Amino acid sequence: MAKDNKKLVEAITSMDVDFAQWYTDVVKKAELIDYSAVKGCMIIRPAGYAIWENIQKELDRRFKETGVENVYMPLFIPESLLEKEKDHVEGFAPEVAWVTYGGLNPLPERLCVRPTSETLFCDFYKNIIHSYRDLPKVYNQWCSVVRWEKETRPFLRSREFLWQEGHTAHATAEEAEQRTIQMLNLYADFCEEVLAMPVIRGRKTEKEKFAGAEATYTIEALMHDGKALQSGTSHNFGDGFAKAFGVQYTDKDNKLQYVHQTSWGMTTRLIGAIIMVHGDDSGLVLPPRIAPVQAMVIPIQQYKDGVMDAAKSVCERLGKVCRAKLDDSDKSPGWKFSEQEMRGIPVRIELGPKDIEAGKCVVVRRDTREKIEVALEDLEQKIPEILETIQKEMFERAKAHRDAHIWDAHNYEELKDIAANKPGFIRGMWCEDQACEDKIKEELAVTSRCIPFHDQEQISGTCVCCGRPAHKLVYWGKAY
Amino acid sequence: MAKDNKKLVEAITSMDVDFAQWYTDVVKKAELIDYSAVKGCMIIRPAGYAIWENIQKELDRRFKETGVENVYMPLFIPESLLEKEKDHVEGFAPEVAWVTYGGLNPLPERLCVRPTSETLFCDFYKNIIHSYRDLPKVYNQWCSVVRWEKETRPFLRSREFLWQEGHTAHATAEEAEQRTIQMLNLYADFCEEVLAMPVIRGRKTEKEKFAGAEATYTIEALMHDGKALQSGTSHNFGDGFAKAFGVQYTDKDNKLQYVHQTSWGMTTRLIGAIIMVHGDDSGLVLPPRIAPVQAMVIPIQQYKDGVMDAAKSVCERLGKVCRAKLDDSDKSPGWKFSEQEMRGIPVRIELGPKDIEAGKCVVVRRDTREKIEVALEDLEQKIPEILETIQKEMFERAKAHRDAHIWDAHNYEELKDIAANKPGFIRGMWCEDQACEDKIKEELAVTSRCIPFHDQEQISGTCVCCGRPAHKLVYWGKAY
Structure with missing residues (x-):
């Protein structure tokens, strides 16, 4: 028995010795994934896919309770459509895969494999939204997307990954903002209740927001090694996309108005989060509510x-x-x-x-x-x-670990010291100048994770970077 | 009321006037699909996708009862991998979409967007199958595939469609054959019990079988207009792919053996079948068991x-x-x-x-x-x-309609007359020479649908085409 045990366990690197290697060992030895013939694309094996099926089932149920309807949009986006919203195309064009041949013939226009589907939904909404009676539209799809990343890691960053992407259209800015926040809260509750993973809810800075969004909200979780993982995002587009694509409706006074849009997504990255929040040197530890076999x-x-x-x-x-x-x-x-x-x-x-x-x-x-x-x-x-006790205690342990790894930095020296020596989230005030954000990223490899909703404490009156007056508390961290 | 009624119904062409136009009207007016910015790719709207979700739920449940496990394989196949099995690549290469750029850089090797995933599964199985203890593997995936068709029609033939593809590996030829037939029967039972659609189970001729298969089994349904629709197929590959890809295992006597493989799939085409079997001049008629709203x-x-x-x-x-x-x-x-x-x-x-x-x-x-x-x-x-009565009677009506449209042809004159004048299946003997099949297809636009399992009656002793001795009864028909 001891010998058997050793044989299987020997193959795993201890997480304290090399966390990255430990992670890679677990995804392979727990048979969650296999590498494929296409660099950067993974095969999700039965043990991994069953976790995703449980995530889908539970999220989809929660979505539908809020009125979400599922659809399926094409895999391809014509180049001219991708280019319609300026910020969006700038954000995505460098990392998309291009289809240039259909069968033996070159295509008249290149098609990109969808990296996300805002542009397709806008084009669709333009055709089906005419009157205020057609609103809101609260559509979602479960699919795979492709982003041609240079560095890849199973679940965390791969050239193809599975996700859901919700895309909504509303009559008013208020309703769009409400839906954006509603979905972020749904994501946060799901992570905490089902994945036993505590998250911090907040808003991304201008620098870190989604290409084309007015505001991006995020939930940020802390992994066992003290690095942050962005676990779900929800974007409010205002009427920017609507103007770029001409998505308009006639209101009750018979006036033409632009719709207000949102999008929100969660991905197979969540499986990586489960591994890195709960795993140990014997392998994976699954929260009972998401475990395919309990x-x-x-x-x-x-x-x-x-x-x-x-x-x-x-x-x-x-x-x-x-x-x-x-x-x-x-x-x-x-x-x-x-x-x-x-x-x-x-x-x-x-x-x-x-x-x-x-x-x-x-x-x-x-x-x-x-x-x-x-x-x-x-x-x-x-x-x-x-099983219920395990679920509860796994959340409490993860929360205790997370809370024990939140550090306050009052000035640049403290920030520098914590960034170098103390893994975890760093709380620090920010003057809202992107120059400070850039400097922190460049010098300390630390990024702004979010401006949290819930603990906007004034831990000091000055920016952690430049010392000028500051009113926003930001969570900073090294991130996956 | 009458006026309202007229307004909506007016928009539909009567099925007796123009069946193809009636079909197009129904898929649009019942809001099952919308056309997209990408030619030949459709948007599946909530009313359409909800039908697919019900198909998935019920099929997946039936799959899992037989031991199927779900996985997810990459969207892309490197050209060199697609080329490993000669018949397979010949069948698919002319109709695949090719990715040639990742971001701003040309790829060192072209990747095709999967038209089907035999080659990826073989490459995967080669890595994970070593001993007889690793067998059988009974994996399936739910995904979209792409085939660059020239003529497209919503659900029936589109450049991208949704499906499931099961891929299995077995120790023996017998076990592979059993699984092939088991899945075909599962498909047939599903169509009859859930979609209220009677089907004929049989084997495809050599000419009509899947690229790379030893044998292809099919279920064939009759649409309201008398055309056949291939509704699901199950393939036995023998050890052909295993030899091309080197998928071997060590048996109990420590000898290296090739595995025996199968694959089987059903697609969103089933939604087209539901429409064309049950619909009428007021639109769609959904069997209760598959209806999103009953x-x-x-x-x-x-x-x-x-x-x-x-x-x-x-x-x-x-x-x-x-x-x-x-x-x-x-x-x-x-x-x-x-x-x-x-x-x-x-x-x-x-x-x-x-x-x-x-x-x-x-x-x-x-x-x-x-x-x-x-x-x-x-x-x-x-x-x-x-609802149960409706389900039962819809099946009975579809079966009565189907059975009233099966015609026997004893010689070429009869075949020609039926093909020209009587929509439906044609039963006719075949000498098993492909030349006859080719001639019938070319001259009468009629193809062999299958060699049925269950009513191998000798309706005559001679081939319906050439008059030579014949022992195989074949179902012939015009097909979607």
Whole structure:
């Protein structure tokens, strides 16, 4: 058993030794992804895709409760359409993939593979929105997008990734702003309630906002290594795109008005976040609410009479109250334990001849390794309780870790010191001059993550960079 | 009311006058699709996408019951990978879209946008399959694919379409054949049970089989106009791809063996099939099991006291037993009726002041226009019953129509006459010489649809084309 264990675990670098390597090891060994024949594009394997399916299911349910309708837009955008909004094309043109041939013939106009679909939605909305009666439009699509990144990492930054992109059109600026914030809050609640991942909600600076947006809102999470991860964004476009594309409607007074638009997205990057917030040196640790398998039943001495039958019966009973699976392969129990741990399955249920005789089993929590004896007759009641406890405690631990890694910087010296020595978020006042943001980024490799909504404390009266008067608290950090 | 009705309906061409135009009118007026800025690519609107979501949900559930696991493979295939299997590349290369630039830089190797993913799966399987313990692999993905078609029609043939593609690898030829047939039967059952669409199961001829396959099985449905629609296919590749890509495993005797592979797919084309099998001159008619909204509650004299409240209460109660919706817009009832009919919602529930007083409502079936008085207290029981009746009768009607359009041809004269004058399937014996198939296609625009599994009757002893001895019964037809 010890030998088995070693074999699988040996392959993982410790996160304290090399966090980046640890991450790469986990995504491979937990069989979440494989590399593909196309550089920078990944294969999402069953264990990884099942997590995405659970994310989709839960997010989609929450979307639909707010009136979102799903659509599917084309994969391609003609170059002339991409170019209609100036800031937008400047932001995206350098990193798109271009289709130039259809079959054996060169295309009359290049098509880019969508990096995001604002331009397509605008062109569509222009055709279907005529009157105030046609508003609002609250559409979303689940699809893949392509951005030709130079440096790639599985889930975090790949040339193709899966996401959802919501695109809405409203009669008024107020309604658009409300929807932008509503979706950001939906994202934040989802991350905290389902992924057990605390996030900071705030607004991006002008420098960091989305190409073409009036305002970009973001949720920022802290990874185990102290780096920030932008986990979801929601953009208010005002009527900028509407003017560029001519998306107008007739209001109740029969006057032509431009619509106000928003867009918002979350991606497979969330799987990277789950790994880096909750994982440990034995591999993945999945929050129960998102885990494809929540309880793995592992028989001990499975060739003894009655053991496999008892394990099957336990798995069947559990299947009614959670997502349970039986490992009935011919591997050793120790090997099965290591695999369950590597894959981050929230609990395993060990069941051997002596347990069966005593009418109990041993439940081992993946997150704390705590062993809990549970009477077999109590299984249906206890396992869901244990899963809920794990979910709650995983959030609390992640929050405690995050809160223990937020540092205040009152001047440039402090900022420099923290940036060099203390991984985590840095709170620092900002004068709102982009020059300071640029300098901090260039000299300290630290970017403004957001201007938070909820703790706009005046920790000092002066900019952390230039010392001039400052009224905005900003969260700074190194980021993925 | 009559005037309203006319307005919406006027816009549709009658199916007897011009079936192709009727089809185009329905997909547009029922708001299933819109045309996009990219020629040949469509926008799937909420009413269309919701049908696809229901297809996905039900198919995916059935897949998973047979052990299918979902994955996601890259959108792009390097040219050198596409070229590894000779027949396959010959079949697909002329109709793929090529990416030649990533950002501002030309790519070192062209990438095609996947037209299908056999080659990617082979390359993946080569990396993850080593021993007999790694088999079988039964993977599937839901995605979009691109084929640069010259002539396009919404859902039926578009340059991009949505589908699922299953790709499996097995230790033995027998197991691969079993899986191929299993999935074809799953498709057929789905079409008949859920889409109320009868299908003929059979094998494609050598000429019509998939590029690179040893055998292609198909389900063929008959559209209202008498043309056939290939509705799902399942391919057995034998070990051809495995040999081209070197996908091998070590068997129990420690010998290297090639795997045996299959693939199978269904597409958004099914939405076209639903339209053309069930639709009528008032628009779409959706089978209840696939309808996003099954019952539309329409208040009559909705501004009278109590009417809207009663309608809301009816809708809420129905929401517990079916997918119900209330049309509380300020349109007239007649307009609402026309919309409900155009969108193919299986039943509408008319509820006015007199109905409320009498404790009843009027249920109108979309398929037969039959009006059924239902006591309000019986709603939860009656509506699901009516929906089941509709589902059953829609299948029976489609089957009766299909069976009334199957003609037997015993020689070339008969074949020619039927092809020219009688829309439908033609049963005719075939000598298995491709020259006959070619001649029939060229002269009569009729193709072999399949060699059916289930009614291999010897309707004559000689080939319908050349008169030589023949033992195979073939279904022939004009096809989409």
